[in-house]
Amino acid sequence: MPPYRQPGVVLTDHHFTVPLDHADPSGEQIEVYGREVAAAGRADTDRLPWLVYLEGGPGCAARRFAGKEAWLARAVRDHRVLLLDQRGTGRSTPATRQTLPLRGGPAEQARYLGHFRADSIVRDCELIRRRLTGGAPWTVLGQSFGGFCATHYLSAAPEGLETVLVTGGLPSLDATADDVYRAAYPRVRRKNEAHYDRYPQDVESARRIAEHLAEHPALLPGGYRLTVEAFQSLGLLLGSGDGSHRLHYLLEDAFVRTPSGPALSDAFLEAVRAQLSFASRPLYAVLHEAIYAQGQGPTGWAAERVRAEFPDFDAGAALAGGGPVLFTGETIHPWHFDVDPALSPLREAADLLAARADWPALYDRGRLAANTVPVAAAVYHDDMYVDTAHSLETARAVRGLRTYVTDEYEHDGVRAGGTRVLDRLLDLARGEACPPRRAPGAAPPRRPARRPRGRRRPPYPARMSEQEREPTARQEAAPLLPMPEDWSRALAVVAHPDDLEYGCSAAVAAWTDAGREVVYVLATRGEAGIDGLAPEVCGPLREREQRASAEAVGVRRVEFLDHRDGVVEYGVGLRRDIAAAVRRHRPELVLTLNHRDTWGGGPWNTPDHVAVGRAVLDAAADAGNRWIFPELAEQGLEPWDGVRWVAVAASPRPTHAVDARPGLERAVRSLLEHRTYIEALTDEDPEAYCRDFLAGGAGGAAARFGGVPAVTFELFPR
DSSP states (O other): OOOOEETEEEEEEEEEESSSTTTTSSSSSEEEEEEEEHHHHHHHOOTTEEEEEEEEETOOOOOOSSOOOHHHHHHHHHOOEEEEOOOBTTSSSSTTTTGGGGGGGGHHHHHHHHHHHHHHHHHHHHHHHHHHTOOEEEEEEEHHHHHHHHHHHHHHHHEEEEEEEEEOOOSSSSSOHHHHHHHHHHHHHHHHHHHHHTTTTTHHHHHHHHHHHSOOEOOOOOOOOOOOOHHHGGGGGGGSSHHHHHHHHHEEEEEETTTTTEEEEEEHHHHHHHHHHHHHHHHHHHHHHHHHOOOOOOOHHHHHHHTTGGGGOOOOHHHHHTTTOOOSSSOTTTHHHHHHHHTGGGHHHHHHHHHHHOOOOOOHHHHTOOSSEEEEEEETTTTTOHHHHHHHHHHSEEEEEEEEEEEEOEEEEOOOHHHHHHHHHHHHHHTTOOOOOOTTTTTOOOOBBBOSSSSOOSSSOOOOOHHHGGGTGGGGGSEEEOOOOOOOOEEEEESSSSTTTTTHHHHHHHHHHHOOOOEESSSOOOOTOOSOOHHHHHHHHHHHHHHHHHTTTOOOOEEEEEOOTOOOOOOOHHHHHHHHHHHHOOSEEEEEOSOOOOOOSSBOHHHHHHHHHHHHHHHHHHOOOOOOOOSHOOOOOOOOOOEEEOOOEEOOOEEEEEETTTHHOOOOOOOOOOOOHHHHBBBHHHHHHHHHHHHHHHHTGGGGGTTOOOEEEEEEEE
C-alpha cells in the first residue's frame, strides 16, 4: 500500500500472513494488520529503530490516532512505530459472532480461540519483526494486556527485543484467575467508596436505577438487555482518570417523566449501550480470564465465583438492606453472554474455554531472572485493573527491570503510555533517573531523627546521601539563574499544608516584602497527615496552622479546594479547580511543588504532590482557553492567558533561584507554625529542626548560585 499522510506523520499499511497455530507453520494462515507511523520528514530514513505498540485488552485493536496525538508524538521522535492490531482485532482477521461460525460448532470455535493469547501474539510479532527490520531487535511498548504480552516476550523471545516499556500491565507470574479477582474486588470497592464520597447523591441515583431495573429490565438499542448486574458493570468507568465524573453525569440524567410515569430516558440507555456493548471487542469478554490461565486448572468463571466471597457487591441485598449499590469493575461473568447480542452466540464456546485446564504457561521465571534486555515499567498505585502488589513482585523477579509507582491516571492517558510517562520509561530504560529498588511497601530513606508514625514525609528532603544525589549530579554543574522579577501577582498551588513552608517560603517572604501579591491555594486540608489525630480533628487544626504560617511570610489569602488528603487524583476535576483559581486570581507567576516521581532519584515523592504538580502545569494553560471548562466563564471566571511562568519548587532539575537570606528567619517562623505536625514528625527541638532543615536546603544550592544560599525552582516559561 502506498504511504499516506496525517498531520506531522506518514502512515503505511502492512498486512502480514501468519500461521493460526505457530506449532504448525504450514497449516491454516490468518492475517495480522499493522499501521506504520513515522514522523514527516523522517519517513524515508531507514536507520530509524522500530517500536511496536501492543494495545490493552485482550481483544482491542490498536488506537486510531489522528497525527501526532498523545504518546505517539514522543515515540516518533526516535522511532518508526508499528501500531499492531493483534490477531482477531481491528483490520486483522476478525474473530466475532459473525465470523466464528465459519469454524464450525462451539468446540471448533473454542479450539480456534485458544490461539489468541499472548503466546501467539508474541510469535506473530517475531515473524513480523524479521520481515520489517531485517532481523534487528525492536522496542516493545505494552499497555495493560499489552504489558502481559511484553512480559511473555521477555520469557519467549528476548533476542528480538531492544527495549521493553510497560504501562500498567505487569502481570503476576503465577497467580490464578481466582487470586487476581480476590485482589481486585477490594480495589473496586475502594473505587466505589471514593466515587460515593465525591458524589453522595449518586447513592440514591444508583439505587433508584437498580430498583427500576429489578422490576423492568430495559432493552437497549441494538438488543442489549440491561439488567441490574449489567448496570453494575458500569463500574468499569471507575478505572479511568475522569471515569467517576462520567459515571456521575450518566446517573444524574437517567429518568424522564412519561405518560406512564418515570422511565429510563433514551439518552441514558444509548449512553449505557455505548459503555457496555462488546460488539467492537468480543474477544475481550471471551478471553478475559484465559489470559491468566497457565495450566493450573480451569478458570471456571473465576470472577463470578469469587464475587460470592464479597457479598457487599450483591445488589439485591443492598436494595433490601438500604445500602449503596456497588459497581463492579473489569470482570466478565456468564450473564454477559446472555444479555449482549454480540456475545450470545459465543456462550457455549466461552463455557468450553472456561472449562479448559491445559493452558500452557506464559512466563519462564528462569529466563526472566537472567534477563539482559533493558525493561522499564510504570506501575499505577491502586490500579483497578492490575494489582500493584502482583506487579511489584514481578518487577523483582525480572532481572534489571526498573519501575516507578505513580498515580493510576495522569496526563493524556498514561495507561496507554502518555507523553510524560513514555519520557520517564525511556529514561529508566537508559538507566537515567532510576530510583533505588526496594520491596513493595518499604519506607523510603528517612532522616534518623524522625519517628515512623505512619506520617507523610516532609515535602522534600533537605539532605540526601551521595547515592541518592548521584542521578542529579550532571545537573548540579550548571549555574542557577535569578528568578524573574518583572511580575506583580503570584499564585501558589500545592497539595497539603506545610508543602510551601518546607523551603519555598523564604522566597515568598522576599516577594511580599517587595510589594508583590502571593495567594496560596491548597488542594487538601491535610486531614490524613497525622497518625494520632482523626481527620475531623486534624483537618481544622492544620488549616489554622497553615493560615498562621502564611501570615508569617506576608500572605493574606489562603484557599482550600477540599480534595481528599492522601488520595488526590490527577484528572479533569482537579485541573478544573486549579484553572478556576488561576482565572480567579489572574497571576503572572504560578508556583507548585515537585511533580516528578522521586526527589532527585532518591526517596519517592507522594502521589498527592505528583498529581497536583502535574495538574498545575496543565491548568495554567487550561485557564487561558475559553473552550476548556466553559462552565467557568458561566460562573463569571473569564479566561486568563496571562500566566508567564510556572515555577516548580524542590524540583530535582532546578534552573532558577532566589536569595534565601532576606526571608530565611521568617521562613523558619512560618514552618514552625506547623508545630503539631512537626512534633509528631521528629524528636528534635522544633525550632532547631526548622532552622536546620531550611538552612541546610538553602545552603546546598549555594554552590550553583554564586555562593549565596538560595531557594531553587525549575522554571517553565509559557
